[in-house]
Amino acid sequence: MIPSCFGSLMYVKGRKVMELFPGNLRKLWKDWELRVMVLVSLSLQIILIFFGNRRKYSSKIWVRVVLWCAYLMADWVATVALGVISNNLGDVMESVDKGGSLDADAELTAFWAPFLLLHLGGPDTVTAYSLEDNELWLRHLLGLGVQTGVALYIFLMAWTGSPLSLLSIPVFCAGIIKYGERTWVLRSASNEKFRDSMLTPADPGPNYSKFMQEYTLKQFEGYHVTADEVIEAQAPVNHSLAENYSIPDAAELLTAHELLHVFQRLFVELILGFDDREKSQSLFRGISLEKAFKVIEIELGFVYDVLYTKATVIYLFHGCCLRFISFSCTFGVLVFFSFAEHKYSHSHVDLLISYLLLYVALLLEGYAIILLISSDWTNHWLTKHANTSIRRAITCLQLPNKNHRWSNSIAQFNALSFYLKMDKPTFSYEMQKLLCLDSLLEKFRYMKHKQVSGELRTLIFDHLKEKFEHLVAPSIVATDIRTVLTCRGGGVLEKYYCTELDWSIKVDFDQSILIWHIATHLCYYKDHTEIFDNTIALKHKLSKRLSQYMVYLLVMRPFMLPVGIGMIRFRDTQAEITKFFEEHKPSSLDNSSSTNTHSHGSSRLRVKFFSWARNKPKLDKSQACNMLLKVNTAVPAVKVKGDRSKSVLFDACRLASELQAISDKCKKWEMISDVWVEMLAYAASQCRGNHHAQQLRRGGELLTHVWLLMAHFGLTEQFQISQGHARVKLVVK
Structure with missing residues (x-):
């Protein structure tokens, strides 16, 4: 006899076969399969947002291992959960076609679909685990289309015109915003697009043919003509960086951000010009040891944010608007969901999971906003643009500055x-x-x-x-x-x-x-x-x-x-x-x-x-x-x-x-x-x-x-332009 804990016997078409799992265990898994996946997906999002930025300043292996596992599992779990909701909804719709009605619990689980789309968008602190993930932006674009289609299918199939169906719309919008941001950022950080974004506009230079026509004409008229080079005066470099003592490292932030737009080309093997070298050398000629390394830390922190986070979107004006919309949608849904009359028509477990999805989504959005205003990007903007009152109000909301920009090890x-x-x-x-x-x-x-x-x-x-x-x-x-x-x-x-x-x-x-x-x-x-x-x-x-x-x-x-x-x-x-x-x-x-x-x-x-x-x-x-x-x-x-x-x-x-x-x-x-x-x-x-x-x-x-x-300091071979802009004038004698 085989113990019942290992299986049970059943008959299929008159043949006696053994089940690997007993019927009650399979029923339990069927009831909890979707719930477990949704909770796991939610847990992975928490891990990603809290550990995503930590690897920037930590060299500990366990941090990278935990983040790597969470990053790989997050998309897979959310995708499978969407498939389970779609499959369960298909079974329910068969009973509806036979004269039944859409079950209240099925409608509630369909409400979870846009939250899974929100999870697929990922947190702001990690969009790519490695640079290779940025090169897969086309795959994520396809995923955006497919998973949005699946979520839309679930939304339409479960539509009843009830308040719960209406509340799915704002969450659906927030999910599309998040997923779209992630795909756009991955595309922007891919090697080709990142390189193209730093290429200067094509410059044909001075009109050589027109100059030579005039040169030839003067010679033909009998004049002695020479082309003398004109030395252009270099624009003076502004060393007087504003010292704003209400913002930590204000002067270094301005210097690092100014240099970032030029020296990020080094990460994609582009060359730098003569004037870039002169400007950088003049800045570092008299800089102190502490300030030099501080500028480097901030600059590399900016590069990390551009390559591995949503920095290229969320720190722009339209990115802040999208963040406000997604936060407002989540907050509004939580308020209306709390006052909806559904407490006695749904499963208590499913209702608890729904509240958990809403509260955690709102908390993660709030935490992301706090991280946003506590970053060097925000401090740089405050240093350059904000007045004293705005600066004081925002700095009160910032997290304590622990100078965590790299592992320093x-x-x-x-x-x-x-x-x-x-x-x-x-x-x-x-x-x-x-x-x-x-x-x-x-x-x-x-x-x-x-x-x-x-x-x-x-x-x-x-x-x-x-x-x-x-x-x-x-x-x-x-x-x-x-x-x-x-x-x-x-x-x-x-x-x-x-x-x-x-x-x-x-x-x-x-x-x-x-x-x-x-x-x-x-x-x-x-x-x-x-x-x-x-x-x-x-x-x-x-x-x-x-x-x-x-x-x-x-x-x-x-x-x-x-x-x-x-x-x-x-x-x-x-x-x-x-x-x-x-x-x-x-x-x-x-x-x-x-x-x-x-x-x-x-x-x-x-x-x-x-x-x-x-x-x-x-x-x-x-x-x-x-x-x-x-x-x-x-x-x-x-x-x-x-x-x-x-x-x-x-x-x-x-x-x-x-x-x-x-x-x-x-x-x-x-x-x-x-x-x-x-x-x-x-x-x-x-x-x-x-x-x-x-x-x-x-960790750097x-x-x-x-x-x-x-x-x-100019100690690199990527400064390959040895002279500045050439200008000549005709000298007629």
């Missing part, structure tokens, strides 16, 4: 910790391997985040400011920009008279990153107990932080770096370091403990081994670094190993030994930190604009901020 990935497996896995390696998640989870386990400190900002800003001043010096010609941008450590080595280390720079960029990363950490763990000067300690810490950030980009974001074989080198280096420590038995490790600075000659170095995937010694980082520093690297590794393996382990050991030979620790760590900043600047300049745009939805990247800051 950089990811850290320590290759040595990863190679040596310093951290224990959260669950068995075999289970991870079985689920094909071992490599993914393993990398994330060794990834951490650190705040971008003021000292790190100062180090980067000073380096870029020095490059900028070198670029605009009178003795430097404009073509030197490529020389400046292609430096990835060599300029620093030349500055510190350490050109003998050039061999570590004149290799592939990914190879150079790994070599310097391992060498930096070998020196770090060798010197960290011997540094007492605060200045050296600061450079010491910043070098490690930048080193781990660049390796994070190499391992987790390789598309942001120049094309190379970074992961092959990373894996080969891992294999070689594993082999190196496997060959050193416990006795050899014990012998190395005599040089340990922490032993004081009285305690032996205790080394434990653990068996996980392979038999590997579990080492302390400083102990492992001491062992690697002892390797004799007099002969370059490539002469011994050839080019079959791409490992850089012993090249890094060689570089670390040469760095340790520098007696002046202050000079050494200043040079190392400057090399990493130059590598960071090089990587930023080589990364494409759309990759920078993708990172805005992950320091690399993107450096890239845009370099562009404002």
